[in-house]
Amino acid sequence: MNPERVSIYVHIPFCARRCEYCDFNTYAWRGNIVRDTLEAICEHIRVADAEGVVVPTIFFGGGTPTFPEPELVIRILDAIRSRFNVSTDAEISIEANPGTVDRSRFAVLRQAGFNRLSLGVQSFDDRLLQALGRIHSSREAICSYEAARAAGFENINIDLMFALPDQTLRQWQHTLRTAIGLQPEHFSCYALTVEPRTPFYTMYRRGQLNLPDEDTDLRMYLYTIRALTRAGYEHYEISNFAKPGYRCRHNIVYWRNEQYLGFGPGAVSYRNGVRWKCLSNPRRYVQAVRDGLSLVEEEEQLACEQSLGETLMLMLRTRDGVDVRTVQERYGVNLLQRYANQLNRLRRLRLLEVTPDRWRITRKGLPIANTICAEFLA
Template structure:
């Protein structure tokens, strides 16, 4: 079934490390944007089955609960949305109140994803986040009080001036709260990130690579001990609480993206909407094309995508499924180059499946480079 992605590009402030398609919140612009989003949804409607909706951003929790309800209602009209559909809203801790959270829940949102990033105030300040660690804890309890029984928290590791012990403080605080899902990412600094300049001015440094590896492995070990199950390189969950929407990205699924800069993949074709919020609104309301890039994927591109994304999963690649779907014997085709990774304990190959070991997940890019032809 389809996944539906709704991009909400507005933020109260621009974080110094972020490279997503976003801009500062403007109430009037937001209202025009929601109208355009509803127009795009109505035009794309085809009644096909769908079972996930994901509001990503930006900061989707800056929308009013009534606006979220209207968008979800539009999706239900446009597609055959499953009764048990997973409906996720990304939120920042400083944007929520008990009343807003209850409103989001009543609108149909049943999964909340908080961008916490750290439970240390000094680290949050370096990332130019608006919330404090105390506010993140408060927001979590507010969400539970509003009836959310599926909450995900994001944490980032390898932050400027962060030590292994500081990182583990955040991991332990997350475990103490007991979310249903957690995403644990290594910081990636894009070339023009303002954080780079701030690091230079403040003489902030990143821990050595070996410490970053220790953060990743030790953090996941603590999540294991707390009863979470890793199912993807950066994601862990309680039983049955993996992100159903994101699994579509990793399991060669199909999804439709709506809003500025949103990506879609369906029936072997991939496309991206225009990135500019104003250009998106103007083109949509004038009935013009909003697709900035459209590409029919070749069979080799589809295979490579499936190899890249499937190897991110703990379960790895089911080689029989790959052979049936793409008519490729993966080990016969790539095994000569992959054998050294298996010999080093980076890859596990048993004749039926191919997967990264946990230590190997730190070297995923090197392994995946083998698949580029």
């Protein structure tokens, strides 16, 4: 029997401080709860169903995984290796925020086996960094990047955000040019979205957040595509760009709607057609692990139709698009017949390229990719 390929996500739900726009499951807590949570994650991994599983990618996200002591984080990676059969060529990523790491911390993480780093820079404009509530300056971001390189990280992603309050196209161009000058292997560039239950949302409702208009937002996005492709990066997903050979293998698992297990408060898993989420609150998570109780906060059995719709939606996000034959084999449906209406309409509008083997969003369709993807949800 072929081994089952299942990726692993570890959620470290702590940050030095919460950013003004953040709606992730993260807490600006310190002290014992941080250690207790990381120990509970190790225990959670030790009892996971690992039978017949091979792990091609591991991703430590958050939160800020470089906020706790590296030794605690490394213990989690060791627990994964003891419990699971991790591929020898596995991609093992960790997110880091400037201001929480120096060269020696990076070196310890690199030596422990992390081989890809995702650095949350967001902007190279100090005024904007401050407005976002980030704990670092632009200078510190550059220092962190250089420290990571010096510590041996040869595969680095930089996270950037555009369409920030009061941001002009010129300011975004400056940030992007500075970032390109550093020559990371990968970029993730997202437009800011103002999420409910964040300080930015309150400011937005009060009319205190001056966001760029739609036209500027679009020009920033199109500039991003132009500048990064010119600099040698493949635009392989709506918001992601990589030098050849450096696409993020872990995120590709999500975009193909393949299987993954999540460990840590609020982490989501998807396996055998079931999606579930762990208890979000770290205190409740720790207690449940200690008491041997269920860690599931939400669970959903996905109907075949729903899973198919999600797979198409996720694959359309990528520039490779939908691999028609693979999806047909996986779900046993004739895709061209099943989605004839959507395909004809989107093709007529020149928003989607459709061949018998592949569907891809066109350049014209990219700025409204989310709307196009939603057409395929059941």
